[in-house]
Amino acid sequence: MKIRLEVIKDVREICQQHKDEPSPLIVILEEVQKKYGYVPVELQEVISEETGVPAAEIYGVVTFYSFFSLTPKGKYVIHVCLGTACYVKNAQNVLDKICTILGIKPGETTEDGLFTIEAVRCMGACALAPAVSINGRVFPRVQATEVDKILNEYRSKEGK
Amino acid sequence: MEKILNPEALDQKIAECTEKLNDKLAGKGGKRAILVCGGTGCLANDSQPIFDKIAEELKARNLEDKVSVTRVGCFGMCSQGPFVKILPEDTLYCKVKPSDVERIMTEGIEGGKIIEDLLYVDPVSGEKIVHQSDIPFYKKQQKVALHGVSTIDPLVIDEALGCDGFKALRKVLTSMKPQEVIDEVLKSGLRGRGGGGFPTGRKWQFAANVNAPQKYIVCNGDEGDPGAFMDESMLEGNPYAVVEGMEIAGYAFGATEGYFYVRAEYPVAVARLKNAIAEMRKAGLIGKNILGTGWNFDVHLREGAGAFVCGEETALLNSIEGKRGMPRPRPPYPAIKGLWGCPTCVNNVETLAQIGYIIRVGGENFAKVGTEGSKGTKVFALGGKVNNVGLVEVPMGTTLRTLIYDIGGGIPGGKKFKAIQTGGPSGGCLTEKDLDTPIDYDTLVARGSMMGSGGAIVMDEDNCMVDVAKFYMDFICDESCGKCSPCRIGTKRIYELLTEIVEGRGTIETLEELKDLAKITKNNSLCALGQTAANPISSTMANFYDEYLAHIQDKKCPAHVCKSLSRYYIDPEKCKKCSACARACPVNCIKGVPGKEPYVIDQSKCIKCGTCMGTCKFGSIIHE
Ligand SMILES: Cc1cc2nc3c(=O)[nH]c(=O)nc-3n(C[C@H](O)[C@H](O)[C@H](O)COP(=O)(O)O)c2cc1C
Ligand code: SF4
Ligand code: SF4
Ligand code: SF4
Ligand code: FES
Ligand code: FES
Numbered sequence: 001m002k003i004r005l006e007v008i009k010d011v012r013e014i015c016q017q018h019k020d021e022p023s024p025l026i027v028i029l030e031e032v033q034k035k036y037g038y039v040p041v042e043l044q045e046v047i048s049e050e051t052g053v054p055a056a057e058i059y060g061v062v063t064f065y066s067f068f069s070l071t072p073k074g075k076y077v078i079h080v081c082l083g084t085a086c087y088v089k090n091a092q093n094v095l096d097k098i099c100t101i102l103g104i105k106p107g108e109t110t111e112d113g114l115f116t117i118e119a120v121r122c123m124g125a126c127a128l129a130p131a132v133s134i135n136g137r138v139f140p141r142v143q144a145t146e147v148d149k150i151l152n153e154y155r156s157k158e159g160k
Numbered sequence: 161m162e163k164i165l166n167p168e169a170l171d172q173k174i175a176e177c178t179e180k181l182n183d184k185l186a187g188k189g190g191k192r193a194i195l196v197c198g199g200t201g202c203l204a205n206d207s208q209p210i211f212d213k214i215a216e217e218l219k220a221r222n223l224e225d226k227v228s229v230t231r232v233g234c235f236g237m238c239s240q241g242p243f244v245k246i247l248p249e250d251t252l253y254c255k256v257k258p259s260d261v262e263r264i265m266t267e268g269i270e271g272g273k274i275i276e277d278l279l280y281v282d283p284v285s286g287e288k289i290v291h292q293s294d295i296p297f298y299k300k301q302q303k304v305a306l307h308g309v310s311t312i313d314p315l316v317i318d319e320a321l322g323c324d325g326f327k328a329l330r331k332v333l334t335s336m337k338p339q340e341v342i343d344e345v346l347k348s349g350l351r352g353r354g355g356g357g358f359p360t361g362r363k364w365q366f367a368a369n370v371n372a373p374q375k376y377i378v379c380n381g382d383e384g385d386p387g388a389f390m391d392e393s394m395l396e397g398n399p400y401a402v403v404e405g406m407e408i409a410g411y412a413f414g415a416t417e418g419y420f421y422v423r424a425e426y427p428v429a430v431a432r433l434k435n436a437i438a439e440m441r442k443a444g445l446i447g448k449n450i451l452g453t454g455w456n457f458d459v460h461l462r463e464g465a466g467a468f469v470c471g472e473e474t475a476l477l478n479s480i481e482g483k484r485g486m487p488r489p490r491p492p493y494p495a496i497k498g499l500w501g502c503p504t505c506v507n508n509v510e511t512l513a514q515i516g517y518i519i520r521v522g523g524e525n526f527a528k529v530g531t532e533g534s535k536g537t538k539v540f541a542l543g544g545k546v547n548n549v550g551l552v553e554v555p556m557g558t559t560l561r562t563l564i565y566d567i568g569g570g571i572p573g574g575k576k577f578k579a580i581q582t583g584g585p586s587g588g589c590l591t592e593k594d595l596d597t598p599i600d601y602d603t604l605v606a607r608g609s610m611m612g613s614g615g616a617i618v619m620d621e622d623n624c625m626v627d628v629a630k631f632y633m634d635f636i637c638d639e640s641c642g643k644c645s646p647c648r649i650g651t652k653r654i655y656e657l658l659t660e661i662v663e664g665r666g667t668i669e670t671l672e673e674l675k676d677l678a679k680i681t682k683n684n685s686l687c688a689l690g691q692t693a694a695n696p697i698s699s700t701m702a703n704f705y706d707e708y709l710a711h712i713q714d715k716k717c718p719a720h721v722c723k724s725l726s727r728y729y730i731d732p733e734k735c736k737k738c739s740a741c742a743r744a745c746p747v748n749c750i751k752g753v754p755g756k757e758p759y760v761i762d763q764s765k766c767i768k769c770g771t772c773m774g775t776c777k778f779g780s781i782i783h784e
């Protein structure tokens with residue numbers, strides 16, 4: 001994969017900003033993940049050059065934590081909560097339904113790059129179980145039958 | 161805010177802020193105060209637009225001098241939110257929508273009327289309740305860790321100063337020796353609220369006894385138990401109290417730097433904590449020469465990156481150090497050799513939130529509440545099949561019955577209570593027979609569960625306990641860090657066995673194998689994640705063995721949850737041939753002729769999603 005020069009420059013800058021903090025690797029990775037949506041191997045190498053942490057170790061860290069992703073995510077990231085409070089209120093059915101409609105599995109992205117589905121463990125909105133969030137906007141008490149409507153709202157935003 | 165240079169300046173500031181906050185809440189000078197819940201639960205339910213609209217309306221109606229509006233932390237009863245509370249009357253409006261604001265302003269604020277349809281309806285008596293203090297949910301609670309949450313604006317340090325903030329810090333810095341602080345906490349009997357229940361004072365004593373140039377205090381805000389959100393609400397509602405607790409801990413055992421580790425899934429908590437730290441820095445309550453006493457303390461914030469095991473203290477330390485979050489063998493304990501090799505105490509958010517109170521009222525007074533071995537109050541996140549889902553803080557020793565029925569308002573829809581899981585994925589379930597047990601650290605363990613961090617998930621007759629056990633195992637398999645094989649392989653194998661059972665392929669031998677594996681995983685894993693991983697299995701097996709047997713021998717799931725053991729079919733007698741179900745089915749497996757032939761489900765294609773059943777208006781579809 002080819003990474004744009006500006007991005008590489010920016011990532012170097014992010015590393016520089018944190019260079020005086022003790023063990024800043026995860027802080028840097030979180031910033032890159034938040035800004036660009038993923039941390040590909042190419043950027044891990046840049047971070048390795050800047051921080052002196054071996055690239056293999058960085059790869060180990062990136063793959064350990066679920067927050068980091070090696071591939072780009074869709075424009076809309078759908079989080080379906082499978083925390084206990086949501087699970088006992090049929091969140092699995094909601095997740096299954098979204099997967100059936102979009103034709104992908106949790107962790108995957110639709111071909112048009114619009115949606116990524118991720119199963120998460122609790123977003124702290126347990127009273128609104130089952131909870132789904134799309135790019136941070138939380139939908140409370142989602143029923144499997146309402147999923148279509150929610151997805152359509154986003155589809156029509158994109159003219160699809 | 162200007163820097164507060166010495167203790168006397170702080171006293172003056174506290175006096176001013178306390179008067180201001182009390183006047184606001186008491187409605188001095190005929191003024192009113194509107195509080196809007198700004199906790200994560202209510203924010204997800206449009207509480208921000210509600211707040212904005214109220215502020216807008218106050219301006220438009222020229223009421224800004226007479227009525228204030230504040231966004232506060234969680235009210236606790238999140239399932240009834242968003243909340244709008246009017247003071248000094250103490251009128252509480254529930255499930256408010258942005259479109260209700262107009263009425264609240266015109267009829268409520270200007271017209272002086274109570275808006276009946278926004279009042280809380282007691283699920284037991286069916287009565288409408290006007291005042292928050294009359295709602296049974298709040299009556300049996302006692303707020304210590306949650307002090308200030310739902311009262312103060314978490315973004316405004318003055319409100320914290322008006323709500324007992326920093327009094328304890330002043331007290332320890334000016335009138336107590338570090339050892340005296342530890343003694344006070346020892347006297348209080350406070351045990352860690354993060355799961356282990358280790359006496360906090362003893363932990364601090366260990367670290368205090370080590371002579372080292374650098375020590376750390378770490379606040380564990382990873383809150384990994386899915387379905388628990390106590391720590392979140394404290395960080396969102398009154399972050400100052402937690403930072404103050406951290407500073408007192410640091411003073412007590414000699415740490416001059418503190419790290420917060422908060423899970424990234426809590427963006428609101430992270431933002432408010434960040435703001436609190438910045439405000440305290442400005443006020444000179446963090447940094448060099450705090451209050452002119454010569455004492456220095458610095459605070460840092462790290463966000464978690466999504467790994468349950470990082471809640472385990474040694475894994476958490478590795479994570480702060482930028483490594484994979486794998487547990488370290490203990491000993492050495494962190495109090496001896498922790499962050500970057502320095503003596504470190506890791507304390508939970510709620511533990512630290514209790515410290516200020518202990519210092520203010522004294523350890524002995526704190527210890528008056530609670531049971532023999534568990535002092536003080538505990539916050540629970542009551543979730544699942546209970547009417548009032550939310551956060552509750554009760555004295556240790558409260559019974560489950562009080563928790564579920566008096567405070568929780570019972571089970572919704574007239575369903576039958578089946579079990580309550582405490583302690584999250586490491587805990588176990590308690591049943592009908594345990595309802596009158598006073599809950600504390602020790603009784604819960606004696607009954608095969610544990611306190612954990614305070615997650616309490618209620619399950620009713622529609623939940624399958626084998627499925628619940630499998631759910632926890634799935635979680636643990638995902639989250640096992642893989643360092644040691646009993647946990648990595650053992651949990652995977654347990655998950656496979658449970659899958660066999662829920663799919664109808666289990667035998668009596670499967671159950672025996674499960675029991676063996678549970679023992680092996682428990683006895684041979686490195687950290688508590690693996691050591692406790694099988695608890696949900698052992699406890700559901702002990703309490704619901706007949707449900708396991710039903711899956712194995714009768715190939716039936718009594719709660720109709722396990723898909724392989726249940727089916728949907730259409731009763732031809734009842735079917736009105738309307739075709740609604742066929743159009744709703746995502747896999748097109750229902751066939752019939754509209755108006756002519758009853759509809760039939762092709763069992764070989766049905767994915768048992770239940771959509772058809774929800775669609776049929778005539779109740780013609782049966783699930784068994
Ligand atoms: C798998 C695992 C997960 C844990 N998760 C948390 C957590 O999310 N929050 C927490 O405070 N403690 C958690 N703990 C307990 C911590 O290891 C530690 O005991 C605690 O933070 C100490 O603080 P306390 O003494 O104030 O309770 C966890 C332990 C294990 C084994
Ligand atoms: S018990 Fe599990 S989580 Fe703990 S160290 Fe071993 S593999 Fe990792
Ligand atoms: S349960 Fe789902 S898949 Fe099966 S018939 Fe009904 S709608 Fe179709
Ligand atoms: S929706 Fe109900 S009544 Fe209509 S065709 Fe289906 S089963 Fe029959
Ligand atoms: S369990 Fe789903 S939001 Fe907490
Ligand atoms: S978030 Fe509003 S009541 Fe809990």
